[in-house]
Amino acid sequence: MTPALTVDALGTRCPVPVIELARRIGDVPVGSVVAVLADDAAARLDIPAWCGMRGQEYLGEEALAGRPGAAYLVRRRA
Amino acid sequence: MVYLDAAATEPLHPAAREALLAALDAGWADPARLYTEGRRAQLLLQGARETVAAAIGARADEVSFPASGTQAVHLGVLGALAGRRRAGRHVAVSAVEHSAVLHAVETHERDGGESTSVPVDRAGRVDPAAFTGALRDDTALACLQAANHEVGTVQPVDEVAAGCRERGVPLLVDAAQVVGRGPTPAGWSVLAASAHKWGGPAGVGVLAVRTGTRWRSPLPADDRQAGRVPGFENVPAVLAAAAALEAARREAATESARLNGLVGRIRERVQRTVPDTEVVGDPVRRLPHLVTFSCLYVDGEALVTELDKAGFSVNSGSSCTSSALRPSHVLEAMGVLSHGNVRVSLWRGVTAEDVERFLDVLPVVVARLRRTAGVEGM
Numbered sequence: 001m002t003p004a005l006t007v008d009a010l011g012t013r014c015p016v017p018v019i020e021l022a023r024r025i026g027d028v029p030v031g032s033v034v035a036v037l038a039d040d041a042a043a044r045l046d047i048p049a050w051c052g053m054r055g056q057e058y059l060g061e062e063a064l065a066g067r068p069g070a071a072y073l074v075r076r077r078a
Numbered sequence: 079m080v081y082l083d084a085a086a087t088e089p090l091h092p093a094a095r096e097a098l099l100a101a102l103d104a105g106w107a108d109p110a111r112l113y114t115e116g117r118r119a120q121l122l123l124q125g126a127r128e129t130v131a132a133a134i135g136a137r138a139d140e141v142s143f144p145a146s147g148t149q150a151v152h153l154g155v156l157g158a159l160a161g162r163r164r165a166g167r168h169v170a171v172s173a174v175e176h177s178a179v180l181h182a183v184e185t186h187e188r189d190g191g192e193s194t195s196v197p198v199d200r201a202g203r204v205d206p207a208a209f210t211g212a213l214r215d216d217t218a219l220a221c222l223q224a225a226n227h228e229v230g231t232v233q234p235v236d237e238v239a240a241g242c243r244e245r246g247v248p249l250l251v252d253a254a255q256v257v258g259r260g261p262t263p264a265g266w267s268v269l270a271a272s273a274h275k276w277g278g279p280a281g282v283g284v285l286a287v288r289t290g291t292r293w294r295s296p297l298p299a300d301d302r303q304a305g306r307v308p309g310f311e312n313v314p315a316v317l318a319a320a321a322a323l324e325a326a327r328r329e330a331a332t333e334s335a336r337l338n339g340l341v342g343r344i345r346e347r348v349q350r351t352v353p354d355t356e357v358v359g360d361p362v363r364r365l366p367h368l369v370t371f372s373c374l375y376v377d378g379e380a381l382v383t384e385l386d387k388a389g390f391s392v393n394s395g396s397s398c399t400s401s402a403l404r405p406s407h408v409l410e411a412m413g414v415l416s417h418g419n420v421r422v423s424l425w426r427g428v429t430a431e432d433v434e435r436f437l438d439v440l441p442v443v444v445a446r447l448r449r450t451a452g453v454e455g456m
Binding site: 014015018019022023041042045046048049050053 | 354356374375376377396404405409410413414415416417418451453456
């Protein structure tokens, strides 16, 4: 799946990855996918939880090649 | 300052202070000796053991006093596994146990044992059927807390105990958050608790092993405390712990109802007055004195610092600043927001006015942190 937008939050700690996602998701049209790159352990919890609170769709995570962290995929629904 | 972290430790109960001072004079001798001073210390220790046993539904000879709740858990888990080695090497634990339980299980695994972590729902509660479903023919021990220390959810210990009994598996109950506050669940084979959480002094844990439960010390041999806890007993501290427990149990009926009402008020007000905040844990089957919530876009440790400046001492399960730490494994297992987390736990020294002031200050502090981070209205 090719995201419409990639938000690079690598090296930042919670709650920054979620804040960056919230700040940028409005930049893509409803139905598009945003990828958040993060290596903070809390992002795995906080991004799905944020999606639940904001009516967005959490699609899952993909491992990053050659480095710790993941790409967390979110489809804009609201 | 208003101290709101009773789930970590409670200030010494006045009854404990009085007992401690008296016991320093009366109970200093070696309780293993046969002369007058030794017999007196032994008598005092035995009295304390009977008080604690009555509070947890045990027999006095089943109760011993390790140096902490953590040590009680370590000895309880590893001793029960050692005693059941022939039955098997598998242990079933809930995913939200105190780290003392999980670390003891890790030690067991490094030694070649196996474990199953039983998941919890969004409220932090295990499903009794799922828990007993995790028991195997080679399960040597099951561990389930009476109530969760971070979110206050009470676990279905009675149902799980029945399932364990049916399968012939001993159940260790970490009762640290309930002893002295309400009824201790029955059905345990091994029980662990900690005196400083009920207003006793630090340095006194409780380890109870039910008669008939196989248990073998994982430590070198020692004759003290029926071979369960090595080393010279701290008789004065144990006496103070028993005095605090007696007082706490006397006060529990009225105190628990009072604190329960205050926690209910906090739950309702936080949800209503702090935007984008989730109160976590079971709203009904919960501890009377503890409430936890998570505030979106806020760094939990910054929130602790700001509330401290405003005069309130709270704890946080978030770990946004300290890079070595992971978010709380309890919040992780529940799948709830882990940042911006605050745990408030009340005790007899907290008044309704204290809680009102806290509830007035909290929305202001959260709003200020959000403004600073530039996330208002996001």
